[in-house]
Amino acid sequence: MHISEGVLSAPILAGGAVLAAAGTAIGLRRLDYDRLVTVAILSAAFFVGSLVHVPVGLSNAHLVLNGLIGAALGWASFPAILVGLTLQAVLFQYGGITALGVNTFNMAAPAVACCYLFRPLLAGTGKARAVGAFCCGAGGVLLAALLTAASLALTDEGFIRSAQVLVLAHVPVMLAEGLLTIPLVAYLSKADPEFFSARLAG
Amino acid sequence: MLDEPFARGTSFLHRADPRAKLAALAVFSLAVAVAPDLRSPALALLLGAGLAAWAGLLGRNLARRLVVVNAFIVFLWLLVPFTTPGEAVWSLGPVVATVQGLRLCAAMTLKANAITLAFLALAATSDAATLGQALERLGLPAKLAFLLLFTYRFIHVLAAEQSRLATAARLRGFRPRTNAHTYRTLASLLAMVLVGAVRRAEMARRAMVLRAFDGRLATLRVFTLRRADAVFLGAMLAATCMLGALEIAHVLAHVSG
Numbered sequence: 001m002h003i004s005e006g007v008l009s010a011p012i013l014a015g016g017a018v019l020a021a022a023g024t025a026i027g028l029r030r031l032d033y034d035r036l037v038t039v040a041i042l043s044a045a046f047f048v049g050s051l052v053h054v055p056v057g058l059s060n061a062h063l064v065l066n067g068l069i070g071a072a073l074g075w076a077s078f079p080a081i082l083v084g085l086t087l088q089a090v091l092f093q094y095g096g097i098t099a100l101g102v103n104t105f106n107m108a109a110p111a112v113a114c115c116y117l118f119r120p121l122l123a124g125t126g127k128a129r130a131v132g133a134f135c136c137g138a139g140g141v142l143l144a145a146l147l148t149a150a151s152l153a154l155t156d157e158g159f160i161r162s163a164q165v166l167v168l169a170h171v172p173v174m175l176a177e178g179l180l181t182i183p184l185v186a187y188l189s190k191a192d193p194e195f196f197s198a199r200l201a202g
Numbered sequence: 203m204l205d206e207p208f209a210r211g212t213s214f215l216h217r218a219d220p221r222a223k224l225a226a227l228a229v230f231s232l233a234v235a236v237a238p239d240l241r242s243p244a245l246a247l248l249l250g251a252g253l254a255a256w257a258g259l260l261g262r263n264l265a266r267r268l269v270v271v272n273a274f275i276v277f278l279w280l281l282v283p284f285t286t287p288g289e290a291v292w293s294l295g296p297v298v299a300t301v302q303g304l305r306l307c308a309a310m311t312l313k314a315n316a317i318t319l320a321f322l323a324l325a326a327t328s329d330a331a332t333l334g335q336a337l338e339r340l341g342l343p344a345k346l347a348f349l350l351l352f353t354y355r356f357i358h359v360l361a362a363e364q365s366r367l368a369t370a371a372r373l374r375g376f377r378p379r380t381n382a383h384t385y386r387t388l389a390s391l392l393a394m395v396l397v398g399a400v401r402r403a404e405m406a407r408r409a410m411v412l413r414a415f416d417g418r419l420a421t422l423r424v425f426t427l428r429r430a431d432a433v434f435l436g437a438m439l440a441a442t443c444m445l446g447a448l449e450i451a452h453v454l455a456h457v458s459g
Contacts, residue, residue, distance in 0.1 A: 002274070003274070004271055004274045004275060004310075004314045005231070005235065005271075005313065005314050005317035005318060005321075006234065006235055006243070006309075006310050006311075006312070006313025006314035006315075006316070006317055007274075007275075007278070007310050007313075007314065008235075010235070010236040013235060013236075024346070028343060028345045028346060031345060033345075033415075033416070033417040034407070036345060036348060036349065036352075036417070037352065037403055037406050037407040037410060038400065038403040038404070038407060039349065040348070040349050040352035040353045040356065040403075041352070041353075041356045041360075041399045041400075041402060041403035041406065042396070042399055042400065042403065043349065043353045044352075044353045044354075044355075044356035044357045044359070044360050044399065045356075045360050045395050045396050045398075045399035046396075047353065047357050047360075048357060048360045048361045048363075048364050048395060049364075049392045049395060049396070051361075051364075052364075052388060052391075052392065053378070054378070054384075054385070054388060055378045055379055055380045055384060056380060057380055060378075063392075079345070079346055079349055080349070080353075082346070083346070083349045083350045083353050084353070086350060087330060087350070087353060087354055087357065089321070089325075090206070090325060090326060090330045090333060091204060091206065091330065092267075092270070093208075093267045093270070093271070093318060093321065093322055093326060096231055096317045096318060096320075096321040097227065097228055097231045097232075097317075097321070098231045098232060098234075098235040098317065099235075156282075156286065156306060157286065157287060158282045158285050158286025158287070158302070158303050158306055159278070159282060159285075160285065161281050161285040162277070162278055162281045162282055162285070165281065176385075179385055180385045180388060180389050181389075182389075183385065183386045183389035183390065183393075184389035184390075184392055184393050187389060187390050187393035187394075188393050188396060188397065191393065191394075191397045192397050192400060195396075195397075195400070
């Protein structure tokens with residue numbers, strides 16, 4: 001899901017950086033100082049959550065959690081994910097500076113989309129909430145995989161097949177994340193009924 | 203896992219002004235990322251490796267990081283040489299490798315490793331808190347710098363919480379498998395971390411309001427740009443300009459030729 005440094009072409013890197021900067025600016029403008037601490041600590045929680053290994057058949061996958069981040073934080077997902085990826089780069093050296101914009105946009109744009117599409121369902125109960133939770137988990141990963149694939153495919157014709165393989169390889173991850181998000185949302189709604197309200201997302 | 207092994211050290215790069223290091227890293231990474239041919243990424247890789255050696259980073263930790271970065275590159279090597287249209291150099295039945303595909307892969311490999319080595323030598327030699335403060339001095343919006351520093355501070359707290367819960371689950375005989383029970387267990391574990399985080403956030407927020415928090419993170423740290431830092435920054439900028447000149451010469455030769 002995470003594109004390495006040095007792979008993408010200059011126009012894609014620049015486009016990603018501009019879009020990520022715009023999203024982050026909107027997110028920061030909507031984020032008042034009263035919610036800053038809460039968003040920072042939730043970003044830390046999501047960062048830790050994304051390190052959890054989930055068994056998927058013979059292999060295992062990391063959670064991406066961008067759908068859930070979107071449902072909880074709304075537009076603040078952009079700064080939250082930018083910060084998360086920056087810390088990932090510093091702590092684990094997965095990434096660097098030039099691909100940060102593209103990778104942020106590829107993860108945060110689906111998060112914001114999930115907020116608008118599925119958060120109303122999460123506020124409900126029973127089946128509607130379960131469907132919303134699955135769509136939120138799986139949809140976040142699906143959209144992120146599609147955007148990542150598009151960044152590759154637009155860079156060079158030669159990447160198109162790899163981009164297709166990348167999306168297919170993420171299908172099990174999507175299903176796992178969708179299935180795991182159902183009990184996760186159920187538990188969260190029970191323990192903290194306001195978790196998916198406007199209190200956090202602004 | 204969350205310790206920062208590269209941030210410990212006494213080399214010049216560990217002691218240099220982080221603002222100078224970040225500025226040098228930014229221009230260097232950009233120049234390498236947009237390089238149109240192989241020559242300047244190859245030189246950049248040498249420079250990156252030289253920087254990493256200078257910072258005393260060569261060793262098992264470094265190798266492990268490079269393996270992770272190159273995993274994605276290896277995935278691309280498996281397909282891209284054969285799916286890029288162009289002149290064939292090698293074929294096995296229907297599988298044809300092209301010059302353009304191989305060149306693309308070689309360029310990616312050189313660039314990814316050059317940028318990663320430079321990142322390790324110039325950014326990872328400072329801890330995340332120092333980098334956050336340096337970024338703020340370099341003009342990062344105050345709110346974003348605050349988010350970066352505060353998220354970093356709480357990652358350690360929440361990772362400890364998460365591992366406490368995971369240990370408790372293991373002690374009760376929990377072994378992750380691909381089944382509904384595992385997913386339910388991992389989901390409740392994660393939910394507990396999230397709910398705990400919200401509660402903790404509310405307490406931290408109130409405590410900070412009581413202490414007159416106004417959105418700025420006051421810090422006692424002062425960065426000073428010493429002469430050695432300025433010389434280093436100048437040398438890095440000059441080296442980057444040379445890489446850029448090579449790239450421009452290549453493009454011009456291509457256009458006129």
